[in-house]
Amino acid sequence: PIVLPAHRKDEFGAISKALLEMNDSLAEAERTRKQLMSDVAHELKTPLMIIQGELELAHETGSPLTAVKQASILDEVLRLSRLVHEVLDLSRLEAGMTELHPKEENLVALLEDLLTKTRFMAEDKEIQLSLHAEEPMIPVSVEKSRILQALYNILTNAVYYTKTGGHIRIHAETVHLPDRQQRYARIRVEDNGTGISEADLPHIFDRFYRADHSRARPGGGTGLGLAIAQHNILAHQGFIEVESVVGEGSVFTICLPLED
Ligand code: ADP
Numbered sequence: 451p452i453v454l455p456a457h458r459k460d461e462f463g464a465i466s467k468a469l470l471e472m473n474d475s476l477a478e479a480e481r482t483r484k485q486l487m488s489d490v491a492h493e494l495k496t497p498l499m500i501i502q503g504e505l506e507l508a509h510e511t512g513s514p515l516t517a518v519k520q521a522s523i524l525d526e527v528l529r530l531s532r533l534v535h536e537v538l539d540l541s542r543l544e545a546g547m548t549e550l551h552p553k554e555e556n557l558v559a560l561l562e563d564l565l566t567k568t569r570f571m572a573e574d575k576e577i578q579l580s581l582h583a584e585e586p587m588i589p590v591s592v593e594k595s596r597i598l599q600a601l602y603n604i605l606t607n608a609v610y611y612t613k614t615g616g617h618i619r620i621h622a623e624t625v626h627l628p629d630r631q632q633r634y635a636r637i638r639v640e641d642n643g644t645g646i647s648e649a650d651l652p653h654i655f656d657r658f659y660r661a662d663h664s665r666a667r668p669g670g671g672t673g674l675g676l677a678i679a680q681h682n683i684l685a686h687q688g689f690i691e692v693e694s695v696v697g698e699g700s701v702f703t704i705c706l707p708l709e710d
Contacts, residue, residue: 557583600679600690
């Protein structure tokens with residue numbers, strides 16, 4: 451046996467501990483990759499089966515597809531394409547392959563931009579959409595498209611899960627959080643929609659997780675919107691939280707480090 455001098459033993463111990471940790475994290479990454487593959491395969495199966503079924507039936511009977519069937523096939527194709535797009539985006543984010551190119555931006559201007567893009571959806575459901583910013587300028591260092599994507603996913607969910615005639619209020623401010631050194635920009639997106647049950651609440655940021663009522667969403671949700679939003683926010687050293695009461699509504703709170 452090799453006898454190590456005492457001072458080498460510590461070094462040896464540290465190296466083997468680091469190797470074991472590396473092995474654990476590789477095994478964890480492999481598990482995540484396998485789980486993603488199996489989740490994706492499962493999610494692709496349903497729309498593909500519907501499309502295949504409709505086309506086979508039309509082929510066998512020789513009867514043309516009705517307008518309703520064509521619309522349902524188109525819905526499934528759009529869902530597949532959204533799914534593929536979002537899976538690719540999420541897997542890049544999870545692998546840490548998305549390099550951020552942050553720039554100083556005014557969060558209030560980003561929110562106004564977001565509202566312009568989503569107002570028509572709210573108007574379609576006669577939902578009152580309002581923005582209140584406590585200051586005209588809230589500087590954050592972010593990659594605009596990534597943060598807009600995160601906020602877009604959260605806001606469109608609020609529209610989907612709020613009934614006709616409801617309201618969505620967005621509030622932006624700067625805060626000093628007691629347990630953190632850094633000052634933050636805080637955005638609250640509050641709706642008076644369906645709310646999320648206590649059982650669902652801990653899982654809604656998990657990929658492919660959909661609560662039952664998500665069928666209310668046109669085309670059905672993919673269950674990836676919030677996972678993508680959370681990854682984008684974490685990549686900016688921010689964080690996201692949710693509070694919700696079934697039948698009353700939900701509040702999503704997003705904090706991003708303030709640019710000094
Ligand atoms: P989906 O594509 O299903 O909307 P998300 O990842 O965006 O997936 O959201 C996950 C789940 O969280 C949704 O299926 C829905 O049940 C719930 N959810 C998200 N936002 C809201 C909201 N504002 N009100 C009620 N439920 C919500």
